[in-house]
Each structure stands twice: as C-alpha cells, then as structure tokens.
Amino acid sequence: MCDTFVALPEATATGGVLLAKNADTEINEAQHVFKMPRRQFAEGAQVRVTHMLIPQVRETYEYVIDKSFWLYGGEIGLNEHGVAVGNEAVFSTRPSDKDGVILIDLLRLILERARTRHEAVDLVAALLDRFGQGGNCELRGNSHFDGSFIVSDRDGAVVIETAGKDWAAREVTGLGSISNGYTIGSDWDRSSLPGSNGSRPDFGDLVEDREKTRCVGAAERQSMSHGFLEARRGRIDVRAMADLLRYTGEGDYDPMQGEFPVRICMHAAPYPHRLWQATGALIADVRGEDAMAWVTATSGPDVSIFKPVFFGVDLPDLGPMPTESYTPGAYWWRHEFLHRRAMADYRNLVPEIRADFEALEDDFFAAAEIVRRAGPGEKQAFVSDCWRRADEASAAWVAKLERRNYFVADSAYRAMWKTFNDAASFPLA
Numbered sequence: 292m293c294d295t296f297v298a299l300p301e302a303t304a305t306g307g308v309l310l311a312k313n314a315d316t317e318i319n320e321a322q323h324v325f326k327m328p329r330r331q332f333a334e335g336a337q338v339r340v341t342h343m344l345i346p347q348v349r350e351t352y353e354y355v356i357d358k359s360f361w362l363y364g365g366e367i368g369l370n371e372h373g374v375a376v377g378n379e380a381v382f383s384t385r386p387s388d389k390d391g392v393i394l395i396d397l398l399r400l401i402l403e404r405a406r407t408r409h410e411a412v413d414l415v416a417a418l419l420d421r422f423g424q425g426g427n428c429e430l431r432g433n434s435h436f437d438g439s440f441i442v443s444d445r446d447g448a449v450v451i452e453t454a455g456k457d458w459a460a461r462e463v464t465g466l467g468s469i470s471n472g473y474t475i476g477s478d479w480d481r482s483s484l485p486g487s488n489g490s491r492p493d494f495g496d497l498v499e500d501r502e503k504t505r506c507v508g509a510a511e512r513q514s515m516s517h518g519f520l521e522a523r524r525g526r527i528d529v530r531a532m533a534d535l536l537r538y539t540g541e542g543d544y545d546p547m548q549g550e551f552p553v554r555i556c557m558h559a560a561p562y563p564h565r566l567w568q569a570t571g572a573l574i575a576d577v578r579g580e581d582a583m584a585w586v587t588a589t590s591g592p593d594v595s596i597f598k599p600v601f602f603g604v605d606l607p608d609l610g611p612m613p614t615e616s617y618t619p620g621a622y623w624w625r626h627e628f629l630h631r632r633a634m635a636d637y638r639n640l641v642p643e644i645r646a647d648f649e650a651l652e653d654d655f656f657a658a659a660e661i662v663r664r665a666g667p668g669e670k671q672a673f674v675s676d677c678w679r680r681a682d683e684a685s686a687a688w689v690a691k692l693e694r695r696n697y698f699v700a701d702s703a704y705r706a707m708w709k710t711f712n713d714a715a716s717f718p719l720a
Contacts, residue, residue: 292507292552292567293366295377295441296468296516296535297448298527307578310443311532312377313592314357314366314571315557318711320430321360321613321623322571324588326606327403329353329371340364340400342390342426345418351403355584355600357571360613361430364395365402367573371602372406373445373582375575379471380428380436382503385455387435391423394438394453401442408449411442412460412481419456420483430615437498439469445577450475454498457483466524468516472509473499506564508553515540516555529585529597529656532574537593537645546637547704556593558634561707570623572597583663589626589685593641594633596648596681599659601670607678617717624717629685631708631719632692635699644688651684 295312303309314322329352336347340363352372358365369375378398392400397415405411428436439452441463448463452475459479473495484492504510519535520527538555546558552565559568572592574585582602587595588609600606613621633640655677662673697720699705712719 292471292509292557293377293379294468294470294512294516294555295367295379296466296520296532297441297443297463298466298520298532299443299448299463300446302466302520302524302527304526304528305578307576308373308375308443308445308448309527309529309532309574309576310375310377310441310448311536311574312367312572313536313555313557313569314359315552315567316359316366316570317430318559318566318568319615319715320570321615321618321621322357322366322588322590323360323612323621323623324355324357324571324586324606324609326355326600327351327353340396341393343392343422345392345422348404352406353602354402355573355586355606356399356402357573357586357588358399359395359430360615362395364393364397364399366395366398366571368398368402369573369575369577369582369584370402370405371582373577373580374402374405374407374411375443375577376401376411377441379439379469381439381452381454381471381473382500383437383454383498384500385437385457385498387425387455389423390426392418393424393426393428394436394440395428397438398440401440405442408442408444408447411440412449412451415440415451415453416458416483419453419458423456424453425455439473441467441469443575443577445579452494454494457494457498459484459494466517466520466527468513468520470509470513470516471507472504472513474513506551508551508564511551511553512555515553519555529574529576530653533585533592533597533652536569536572536574543638546634547701558591558637559707561703581663583659588622589630590623591630591633594630594644594648595626596684597652597655598678598681599655599674601663601674603667604670604674607675615715617715626685627717628719629689629692631712631717632695632697634708635697640692647684647688651680
C-alpha cells in the first residue's frame with residue numbers, strides 16, 4: 292500500500308514541481324535503486340515486462356527508479372525530461388482474466404518512453420487497449436491490482452486511474468495526493484469511457500471495490516497527505532516532502548497501533564492488512580530543465596537518509612540486486628541491521644536517529660541548491676560525498692545498536708519479526 296503526492300509551482304517554495312512517494316511493499320520485498328542510461332534498440336525488438344513480451348521502442352530515456360527486485364517495473368522514478376511518476380494499487384470490480392501489463396510495468400514504461408505528462412496518458416491508454424492489465428502483483432501471493440498514478444512534468448501533473456482496460460485522467464491543480472483508492476469521479480478530463488447526452492460517467496463509482504479500499508485505509512491516508520500539503524501551500528520544499536513521507540500523524544505513535552494501515556509512513560504489524568511497510572522512498576525535484584531526485588534506497592523513511600541523484604552522474608555502487616533472502620553486499624539489506632533494530636524500540640530510538648539524520652539531510656538540501664547548477668564533476672563529487680557521509684552515519688548507528696540487547700517486547704510483534712527474519716535468513720542477533 293502506498294501514497295503519492297505532488298506540489299506544482301504555485302504551491303512550492305521554489306516555483307518548481309515536487310513529486311514524492313513511499314514504496315510500501317511486503318516486509319522482505321527488497322527494493323533496488325538504479326539509473327538506466329538512454330538506450331537505442333533495433334526495429335522489431337521486444338522487451339519482457341513482468342508477465343509478457345511487448346514491442347520495444349527505438350529509444351528509451353535515462354531515468355532513475357526504485358523497484359522491487361522481482362518485477363520489471365518500479366514504484367517511483369524520474370526521467371531526464373523531468374517526468375516523475377508514483378503508482379498506487381487500486382481495487383476494481385473488473386475481472387483479471389489474463390496476464391497483461393501491470394501497474395508496476397506501466398510506471399517504468401512511462402519513465403522510458405514519455406517526455407511529458409500528456410504523452411504518459413497516451414502511452415497508458417495505448418498499452419491498456421492493446422495488452423490489457425492483469426497478472427500477479429504480489430511477491431508471496433497471487434493478487435491482482437489495478438493501477439493509479441500521479442505523473443508530473445516540468446509544469447504540471449495528472450492523475451491517471453485504471454480498471455482493466457479502462458482509464459480516466461484528471462489534471463492536478465496546485466497540489467494533489469493519491470492513495471489506494473479511486474479519486475476520479477465524473478470530473479475527468481480524458482477517459483476511455485464514453486459520455487452520453489453530454490453527461491460523463493463517474494469513473495470511480497463504476498469500477499471501485501469499496502470493501503477492499505476500506506480495508507487498506509486509503510481514504511484516511513489520502514486525507515492525511517492532502518491536509519499536510521494544504522497547510523503548507525506556497526511553502527512546500529524538499530524538506531516538507533521528506534517530512535510528509537515520514538508522517539505518522541499527530542500525537543504519540545507506536546508501530547503496533549491499529550489494525551488498518553492509515554499512516555503515511557507505513558510500518559508493518561501483525562495484522563492481516565498491515566504486513567506491508569515503507570521499503571523505499573524518492574522525491575523528484577524538477578525546476579524547468581533542471582531535474583534531480585532524492586532517494587533513500589532503504590527501508591523505513593524515518594530511519595533513512597535522503598541522498599542526491601543527478602542525471603549524467605553515476606550513482607555509487609549499491610552492490611548486487613537484493614532478493615527476498617538476505618543478500619550480503621546489497622545496500623538495502625545492509626540498512627536492515629539498523630531498521631529492524633530501531634523498530635524493536637521505536638519510541639525511544641527513532642526520535643534520536645531522526646535528529647541525527649535530518650541534520651545531515653539539511654546540509655545536503657542546502658548545498659544542493661548551489662551544486663545543482665554546477666557541472667558534472669562537481670555534481671559527481673557532491674553525490675559521492677553525500678552518500679559516503681550518509682553511510683558513515685548509518686554505520687555509526689548500527690554499531691551503537693549492536694551493543695544493545697535486541698529484544699521486541701510485544702509478543703505478537705516479536706513473532707512477526709522472527710517469522711520474516713527467519714524467512715530471509717537474516718542474521719540479526
């Protein structure tokens with residue numbers, strides 16, 4: 292379960308476009324961040340997406356993406372043209388009778404093939420019309436989701452919601468957020484559904500499975516994220532987006548609270564609808580021709596550090612692609628030694644960790660305002676330095692926590708973590 296939000300020039304402090312998302316996936320569904328360069332392909336080439344082969348295009352664009360290890364597509368990303376995308380699982384009443392492109396594939400294909408948000412709508416419409424939407428989207432199960440998206444570009448954003456082969460799109464005004472429910476009614480700007488006698492069909496009303504939507508807390512999270520942004524309209528910056536990705540609401544919070552996932556910063560708990568957590572996060576910051584991203588490449592935004600990514604500049608070596616089992620050397624799994632220990636004593640540890648990490652981020656965010664206007668050499672040096680400093684800060688906390696007794700006090704919470712640590716052969720003593 293995920294949340295995506297966007298702030299357009301009239302709502303941001305810089306006059307740019309900011310899009311952000313937490314990738315909420317299963318507990319051991321390791322994420323991997325990578326950059327793909329612009330590539331050329333021969334006429335007639337094909338590409339294997341998650342469940343099928345589809346025709347490849349002659350050229351794909353450079354992009355950065357956060358993706359689950361086992362899927363072709365991804366959760367959130369940004370391309371060289373300033374197109375950013377976050378996707379959400381939504382639940383429709385449309386049957387999934389065959390494999391097609393899935394929402395995760397659609398996100399990566401948008402990054403590879405679209406130069407504007409309008410091209411993204413055209414692309415999604417064409418792919419759904421030709422191949423349909425269907426197939427397993429869940430690592431440990433066999434579940435079908437339809438997809439919704441916010442796609443932003445240099446000057447605007449659009450919400451795209453789908454159900455099987457049908458879709459609707461609505462332009463965003465000022466700011467917007469989506470969760471795991473349909474938000475487009477009869478207010479769409481474009482749709483595959485035909486109108487009748489001047490009236491427009493209500494897209495969400497026609498397709499939504501309301502009970503599934505209720506169980507994933509979509510309305511609560513969408514209201515929470517929209518209210519957070521609305522309260523900061525005109526002042527929204529990268530720090531505000533990072534704070535929202537870490538937001539658990541006002542007042543005291545404990546990860547064990549609540550049967551349903553109603554917090555933006557999602558933590559797993561031993562309830563049927565909460566065996567998911569935030570396993571990665573990305574913020575896209577686009578100002579005209581200047582586009583960059585901030586990524587965690589790790590689980591738990593509240594115990595992670597956002598680090599810079601520029602186009603035309605290499606990422607540091609993040610090790611091998613992780614899997615659902617502990618993968619030595621993989622960046623994502625390395626951070627789990629910190630993340631899972633912090634979850635064992637959330638109320639005491641997380642505020643102190645966040646204080647350290649956010650001070651470091653504030654240095655990064657301030658320095659990036661100058662570096663983003665510099666040449667490739669300075670950007671590369673900045674990226675290397677930020678990632679090194681972030682890794683050192685994380686390693687220092689891992690060393691500190693290794694000296695403590697690792698024990699989860701709540702028996703149900705302890706059993707949940709033991710189950711998943713054992714399943715991953717994760718060596719957490």
